Amino acid sequence: MDLLSNLALGLGVAFTFQNLFYCFVGVLLGTLIGVLPGIGPVPTIAMLLPITYALPPVSALIMLAGIYYGAQYGGSTTAILVNLPGESSSVVTCIDGYQMARRGKAGKALSVAALGSFIAGTFATLVVAAFAPPLAEFALKFGPAEYFSLMVLGLLAAVVLASGSLLKAIAMIVLGLLLGIIGTDVNSGLQRFSFGVAELSDGIGFVVVAMGLFGFAEIIVNLEQKEHREVFTDNVSGLWLKWSEFKEALPAILRGTGIGSVLGILPGGGAMLSAFAAYTLEKKIAKDPSRFGKGAIQGVAGPESANNAGAQTSFIPLLTLGIPPNAVMALMVGAMTIHSIQPGPQVMTSNPQLFWGLIASMWIGNVMLVVLNLPMIGIWVKLLKVPYRLLYPAILLFCCIGVYSLQNNVFDVLMTALFGVLGWVFVKLECEPAPLLLGFILGPLMEENLRRALLLSRGDPTVFFTRPLSLGMLVAAGLLLLIIVLPAVRKTREEAFHEEAA
Amino acid sequence: MSLIRNPKDFGSGCLFAGFGLAAVILGASYPVGTAARMGPGYFPRALGLILIAMGAVLILKSLRTTGPAITIPTLKPVFVVLASVVVFGLAVIPLGLVLATILLIVVSSTASHEFRWKEALVASVVLAAFVVAAFGYGLNLQLPILPPFLGRS
Numbered sequence: 148m149d150l151l152s153n154l155a156l157g158l159g160v161a162f163t164f165q166n167l168f169y170c171f172v173g174v175l176l177g178t179l180i181g182v183l184p185g186i187g188p189v190p191t192i193a194m195l196l197p198i199t200y201a202l203p204p205v206s207a208l209i210m211l212a213g214i215y216y217g218a219q220y221g222g223s224t225t226a227i228l229v230n231l232p233g234e235s236s237s238v239v240t241c242i243d244g245y246q247m248a249r250r251g252k253a254g255k256a257l258s259v260a261a262l263g264s265f266i267a268g269t270f271a272t273l274v275v276a277a278f279a280p281p282l283a284e285f286a287l288k289f290g291p292a293e294y295f296s297l298m299v300l301g302l303l304a305a306v307v308l309a310s311g312s313l314l315k316a317i318a319m320i321v322l323g324l325l326l327g328i329i330g331t332d333v334n335s336g337l338q339r340f341s342f343g344v345a346e347l348s349d350g351i352g353f354v355v356v357a358m359g360l361f362g363f364a365e366i367i368v369n370l371e372q373k374e375h376r377e378v379f380t381d382n383v384s385g386l387w388l389k390w391s392e393f394k395e396a397l398p399a400i401l402r403g404t405g406i407g408s409v410l411g412i413l414p415g416g417g418a419m420l421s422a423f424a425a426y427t428l429e430k431k432i433a434k435d436p437s438r439f440g441k442g443a444i445q446g447v448a449g450p451e452s453a454n455n456a457g458a459q460t461s462f463i464p465l466l467t468l469g470i471p472p473n474a475v476m477a478l479m480v481g482a483m484t485i486h487s488i489q490p491g492p493q494v495m496t497s498n499p500q501l502f503w504g505l506i507a508s509m510w511i512g513n514v515m516l517v518v519l520n521l522p523m524i525g526i527w528v529k530l531l532k533v534p535y536r537l538l539y540p541a542i543l544l545f546c547c548i549g550v551y552s553l554q555n556n557v558f559d560v561l562m563t564a565l566f567g568v569l570g571w572v573f574v575k576l577e578c579e580p581a582p583l584l585l586g587f588i589l590g591p592l593m594e595e596n597l598r599r600a601l602l603l604s605r606g607d608p609t610v611f612f613t614r615p616l617s618l619g620m621l622v623a624a625g626l627l628l629l630i631i632v633l634p635a636v637r638k639t640r641e642e643a644f645h646e647e648a649a
Numbered sequence: 650m651s652l653i654r655n656p657k658d659f660g661s662g663c664l665f666a667g668f669g670l671a672a673v674i675l676g677a678s679y680p681v682g683t684a685a686r687m688g689p690g691y692f693p694r695a696l697g698l699i700l701i702a703m704g705a706v707l708i709l710k711s712l713r714t715t716g717p718a719i720t721i722p723t724l725k726p727v728f729v730v731l732a733s734v735v736v737f738g739l740a741v742i743p744l745g746l747v748l749a750t751i752l753l754i755v756v757s758s759t760a761s762h763e764f765r766w767k768e769a770l771v772a773s774v775v776l777a778a779f780v781v782a783a784f785g786y787g788l789n790l791q792l793p794i795l796p797p798f799l800g801r802s
Contacts, residue, residue: 312658314710318665318703325672325696332689339689340675363730370726370760536761537772540754543730544776547737547753548784551792560738564731571727575719576661594692606685 154276157503161511166206166504173210174512177217178519181224182527184231186542188218190362192478193354194549196485204486205501209508211482215475216268216458216509219418220516223260223451224527227253236418236454239426243439243446254386256447259396261520262388263452267404268513271459274408275466275506279495282467286492291599292610296620298593301470303624304413305585315578323583326351327590334598346558353481355550355559356587357474359566360573360580362546366539367571386521392444399429399445400452407456412463413472421457422450459509466502467492470589474581477588655716658707666704672697726760733757745793746784750777 160166180191192211199207222234227244240260247256289297306316329340330350341347388396406428407421429449430439439446462479464472469491471477483490488498495502520527550563573580604610612618653659672693682688733756741749754773758764781794 314703314707315658315661318661318700318707321696321699321703322665322668325668325693325700328693328696335680335689337679337689339679339693340672363734367726367730370730371722534763536758536763537768539761540733540757540769540772541776543733543757544737544750544753544780547734548780551738551741552784555792557738557742560741561735564734564738567731567734568727572660572664575721576657576664578661597692598687601684601687604685606683608684 157507160504161508169206169210173213174217177214178221181218181221193357197552219455227256239450246442260451263400263448264455267452267456271456272510283492291596292617295596296617300620300624319582320586323586324590327587359563360570363567364570396448399448403449403452407453411457411460418454418458421453425449425453655711659711662704662707669697669700729760745795
């Protein structure tokens with residue numbers, strides 16, 4: 148069995164002392180920021196990227212991946228105990244998890260969340276191992292036209308995730324693409340939009356953009372609201388589930404795992420979308436939907452399994468196609484390029500140890516997370532009591548030092564402040580920043596593939612429609628657009644109608 | 650009733666159109682080339698024009714649909730948080746990591762509605778010590794730790 152020998156190779160890499168250590172650091176940090184509301188995986192990974200310069204690439208990626216799926220575990224703790232989403236993907240866990248806690252079942256809710264996440268994590272690891280190789284082989288057949296179409300599809304699919312206006316989300320992508328091409332043009336050597344500033348000739352660092360838009364902007368918005376945080380319970384006990392409770396939760400866990408695995412693979416998917424879809428499904432198929440919102444164990448089990456599965460399988464498009472499906476994966480692209488690894492289908496053949504080591508580490512990380520999150524829950528509860536007024540200056544500080552150390556450059560720190568303002572403006576205007584970051588990462592790649600495709604076809608734009616794979620992806624992108632647009636069209640029509648009637 | 654009925658759409662429309670316009674104007678001198686032999690100006694100009702179009706649609710939409718107003722409860726956090734970052738950036742080379750950290754923490758802490766002088770000062774000193782230990786010595790960051798004019802030995 149190829150799969151088994153590959154996994155064995157991966158386990159061999161992941162089980163070295165150094166990689167176990169970084170895996171542990173990753174999941175520990177992930178749990179930490181997952182528990183703390185107000186800081187998510189995107190700024191954390193951005194903050195830690197500079198440190199990974201010094202690490203071997205495998206260890207670096209193992210640690211960064213651990214932060215992402217670790218945050219899914221930590222997020223549920225805060226959702227259950229404080230009724231605040233520690234992580235955006237735990238929003239739905241608040242609904243039933245907090246209700247369980249109010250009925251004295253906090254321990255059980257935490258157990259179900261951790262258990263579900265673990266089962267989902269194990270399954271998702273196998274999904275990644277099984278599906279990544281054939282997809283990567285398929286992707287090796289891609290030419291520039293296919294890549295361009297694939298990016299169009301990926302970016303449009305990412306819009307599905309963005310809440311709110313479709314038009315704004317697409318505009319954010321285009322703006323991201325535009326910001327991405329600032330700097331020296333690879334083909335002509337011309338400096339584009341760098342205004343003679345030497346620091347801009349290499350382009351704006353994506354850490355600068357990510358930290359400004361996600362890190363700083365979020366702190367500002369949090370500070371505009373008055374803090375209200377109440378830890379529901381001091382002592383969490385009764386972690387053990389009764390057999391009957393386990394039997395109730397298991398089908399929901401399995402369904403959540405399935406949904407999460409599928410939605411994670413799709414471009415634009417990931418943890419948050421998976422959790423929402425799983426909750427909706429559980430509510431739909433429940434015999435007694437009225438229990439939801441009143442502490443239904445399935446309402447915790449389904450979404451918590453789904454978000455963890457989704458977090459892990461969203462590595463598939465990154466590892467096989469080199470296309471990041473969400474903002475965290477966009478940062479992983481950055482982490483790989485720092486170590487001069489070009490993400491894409493060739494990673495698996497040129498760097499099998501990195502590829503399989505990363506996948507195997509996910510399972511090991513999940514084992515560590517169960518231990519971290521259940522027996523040691525008391526520590527995390529205490530952490531929740533650190534007030535935000537002490538927390539955010541420290542986050543700011545680490546962000547600043549992180550940005551500075553990228554290139555030992557003060558200019559980058561000032562640029563991040565600028566993107567912080569921009570991010571705040573986007574929040575005020577209800578423009579989701581994630582599509583911008585994706586566009587930003589893909590901008591240069593997209594231009595390059597567009598150029599090459601049209602160069603090969605001698606300027607004939609029909610090349611995108613005559614190659615079957617490319618056509619298929621563009622048709623898929625078109626269908627996707629249609630699906631999102633149709634209800635929106637109806638809605639605006641209704642609005643207009645209402646106004647006329649009034 | 651004012652003309653702009655959806656301020657958020659209007660604002661984002663202006664923002665996108667502005668960026669698009671800037672791209673087209675600033676990139677006017679870049680050679681565009683042809684589709685087969687694209688110059689460095691081709692892709693940015695195309696993106697700029699798309700942004701202008703999308704911005705225009707959003708602006709038009711804002712006149713025809715209604716939406717909630719833009720709410721800014723207080724401007725203090727934006728100014729204070731960003732000022733503290735800029736202060737850090739400007740101070741870190743001439744004053745060194747320790748003083749820059751203390752400045753950043755104290756300035757940024759004032760943005761909270763629960764700001765306390767003593768607490769902020771204590772936090773800043775603790776964090777400065779941690780940062781020097783972790784980044785200055787541990788990771789050997791290329792930064793002056795103490796103000797260079799004090800002489801670093």
